[in-house]
Amino acid sequence: MESHLSFTQSQWDIVLASFVMAAFALLGGFVYLLSTKREISARFRSSGIAGSIVCLVAFLAYLLLIISWIVGFRFDPGTAMYVPSGHALQFRNAYRYVDWSVTVPLLTVEIVVVSTLVGRAARRMRGLLIVLAWLMIVTGFLGADTFSSDTGRLVWGLISTVVFIPLYVLLLRTAFRSAKALGGPAGSALRSAGLLLSLTWGVYPLAYCVPFFFADSSGWAVGRQLAFTLADIAAKVGFGIFIHTVAKHRTGSEVA
Amino acid sequence: MESHLSFTQSQWDIVLASFVMAAFALLGGFVYLLSTKREISARFRSSGIAGSIVCLVAFLAYLLLIISWIVGFRFDPGTAMYVPSGHALQFRNAYRYVDWSVTVPLLTVEIVVVSTLVGRAARRMRGLLIVLAWLMIVTGFLGADTFSSDTGRLVWGLISTVVFIPLYVLLLRTAFRSAKALGGPAGSALRSAGLLLSLTWGVYPLAYCVPFFFADSSGWAVGRQLAFTLADIAAKVGFGIFIHTVAKHRTGSEVA
Amino acid sequence: MESHLSFTQSQWDIVLASFVMAAFALLGGFVYLLSTKREISARFRSSGIAGSIVCLVAFLAYLLLIISWIVGFRFDPGTAMYVPSGHALQFRNAYRYVDWSVTVPLLTVEIVVVSTLVGRAARRMRGLLIVLAWLMIVTGFLGADTFSSDTGRLVWGLISTVVFIPLYVLLLRTAFRSAKALGGPAGSALRSAGLLLSLTWGVYPLAYCVPFFFADSSGWAVGRQLAFTLADIAAKVGFGIFIHTVAKHRTGSEVA
Amino acid sequence: MESHLSFTQSQWDIVLASFVMAAFALLGGFVYLLSTKREISARFRSSGIAGSIVCLVAFLAYLLLIISWIVGFRFDPGTAMYVPSGHALQFRNAYRYVDWSVTVPLLTVEIVVVSTLVGRAARRMRGLLIVLAWLMIVTGFLGADTFSSDTGRLVWGLISTVVFIPLYVLLLRTAFRSAKALGGPAGSALRSAGLLLSLTWGVYPLAYCVPFFFADSSGWAVGRQLAFTLADIAAKVGFGIFIHTVAKHRTGSEVA
């Protein structure tokens, strides 16, 4: 829908600025998680690697959003508005789902690695969460893009929600139970990670519902983009730093 | 053929999304295999290096597919379709073969390195598989692109199949025999790698045959692109992770 | 405003040259801080990582400034002037704020890490400074871009200043008190860092005020861009080198 | 001359495919030689570094060939041919010489480092080979591009050949004598490197002569490009792997 709307200069600017800010924050997260990899023992290291891949992939995804935001509109001096340019690479909110199809499964891996689950239980939980996360995103993508009539959006959105609920429950249960079992600074960082997750993941289905309740306007579109962008930064960079903190403390107590 | 067809917006979108998803997954695989290189002892390390090169090369190949998919079509507001743009860099399925000409030989190296073959036997098997893999792809390329009349496609496809059969047999035999000899977690990861290989490699000749049996339509073209893309992710990233697991377990038991 | 002005060839050249020089200096700072990371012990290392992220992000921000400076103007042979091109990606001074929204919080982290603050006090100071820095930049951005009528610029600028004052005081107090407590070469390098900070950070609000006092002219615009650019180099690369020196000396005395 | 010819779709495709394949193979060689650097002791390591630089530089050179191949032609729907586009960056075979002016001297360094020459003799041989290699390429470039009338091409080609002969003799003598002195697996790998060199380096002067004997046709141009491309892959990646093998075996016997 963004690709059929026109925006004022301020609106277009603020969306571009938020995308660039996200790209910078994600690149920073990537460099941070990569250069601190050695502070973590082998047992927990793949949480940091997963976190750094999440940031790198999302950085590239924001580059794609930035490019399509720029080539997808042209400035019309008559109305002083940014209007759709007709370029093949129109801006699509759906590009976000492509990022998520790779990064959301990896975010679930981060939790499992630093949790107290081990061995077969950890492997099974990891496999289950990866599959659920991928299905949730792919079905959501079909509702948001390919079958995006009102009914299509509704039906695929409901299917996606049906997958979302157990995923959300399992993730939070894993995080909070492990946090309790770990205690100390590792436990409290894991609790923060769980809390951040519980707050940010809710933003996505809410933003998905906007078109059902509000007319398609540039104001809502800007709001939706800002919401997604801030949630993405928090759910990737912020979350990744909390998980890294858990891993560092668990590394420390291993040695002790 | 893709370059002569027109696509609906949804069709064009879903193909682009699948390409971008593959690029992200391959980049993730590259970072993963590169940053875990040190977990593997010198003897098995070149399997991880080969795997990371496979992912990096294929990541670039998908960038080329993405760029040619974007510049190769333009959006026609009249029919609301994506139609061929006439740009020199049209989208070609044949670009995939260029990727494969480098990566498929490397995939065969991955198997040999973690197999139980050693010394001269390993070197000869490696040389043989590399040559067969390269010939299979190059002859397939000639049938799919350069001599792509119906007869050309048939004849070169058959030659390619004649190379494919011994290659497939040798690869699976090496994988499953070594898996049995290794036993334990290394053996079971190698068995999974062999299984994944046996399932995914069959997709490519099947997709090659589509034009013989079905009229050239945009629906079939989308299906073919999705099939290739998912098979590529599995045969490179998934396979690479299984092989890495074998190498890690073999490293572990060396020490013990 | 830059995007509504015309520039002579010399003016356009000198601004481009200053942007490219900044990009080069920042890239140099990035490579330097990254390759000397190992000289610093784990306790102070995140100052170097923060510094390298600051330089990398700002390097990319200058790439964006450079690109928008080039595509945002076209050379008009008639008047021999660079005039606005009407391209969607016009040059905007506001892009600088996007860089700052990520890098200024990180600059405050650098100070805290090498200061004498430890434990909970360090964590609280760090959190406070990050939040203040981010709010200062975001409110400044709203005044400089989104609500950039004269009143908007004034009101948001004042709000930003209200955040700036305690931030500036806390930063300098932390730097100079720690410098005194540390003494020796570490203390004197930290004092230099504080001094550099106190001089450069003042440039930004001054440049923000220019449009209130002077008519909007290409001469003032050039001056403003040069001021921002030189301040950015000093406040990021110069500052980062001083902080690195503190960290190296503190690492040395730890061992002793 | 390529820039004055028209190509069928198949011809244009196959040349593009070969360039992309070379780029992928060279990138793979770069990653391989860089990540195995540590397997080689300090004494022989600069052979691996030289090899990785060769691959990286040639990878970039192929990017330039690819870009100029794409922008240098446009598809003409009337004749279904790729015709020269008139873009400033026309495709030029001469770009290859730029790559060679840096990489061929480095290839000679690789041989000297792993040879049995040491001390002053090694330094003098290295200096001599670097100078000869650079002169051979630069004079060849003048014949192929700047003074490419028939006489120019002949005279500069002869001068280049006069440099080529002693270079070729010295290189092969160094390789084969050292191979004999070393014996064992190191010697046999060095013999293979020398053999590969002796076979591939001859391709270049032969391809240079084509225009003297055959009319300037698109068929010959395609053949010439394929010959150069395959020779480049063999003379850089294949050769680099053989040299790496020599260095690894020499490292092993040092320790023993």
Added chain:
Amino acid sequence: MESHLSFTQSQWDIVLASFVMAAFALLGGFVYLLSTKREISARFRSSGIAGSIVCLVAFLAYLLLIISWIVGFRFDPGTAMYVPSGHALQFRNAYRYVDWSVTVPLLTVEIVVVSTLVGRAARRMRGLLIVLAWLMIVTGFLGADTFSSDTGRLVWGLISTVVFIPLYVLLLRTAFRSAKALGGPAGSALRSAGLLLSLTWGVYPLAYCVPFFFADSSGWAVGRQLAFTLADIAAKVGFGIFIHTVAKHRTGSEVA
């Protein structure tokens, strides 16, 4: 001036080829100095880091020269000449000064680090040379670009020369005195570095003077670009390798 001239195809080609060759050589220098960093002890390592930054920055500067050389001209089929294209990003010799404003100060650092100067004397010499080098380049830039009337060029050129003389004297004195004090292979490598410096740095002011004595012609412009390019390669890559050799020998004798 280059941006007002027209060039024959051979002239345009040879300049492009020289730029690309420089970019390749500089990239090679970067990889070499970065991957041999560990061979040097902490005390001398920053010479290698400075050298690698010099090569990386200059590599990017040549990318800018290459891009502006390509987009700054278009091929005119009528006259078979490359004529100015009127693109905003015209080719400017002045872009070289931007590179130098960062790299020439770093080149002086390389000398000081491997010299026999230590402690406060080293720090003061380093600071002085950095400031002189930067001033020399910036004043030269003003003469070559911003105030490039004949008088402007003369006056700023003279000011630049006034800075150049003490800089040149100090640099050479530092190099040759230290070379003598060090003796052995370290001393002789430092002598070579000083000699190379004394020869190459003179090229720059000479090339600056060309427009005073010779009419502005494409032949002179080509000569000037070749002179700058070859001098840059020698003064950065060649010099960096000599300095690296000094550092390696000094590292060796430290241990002994």
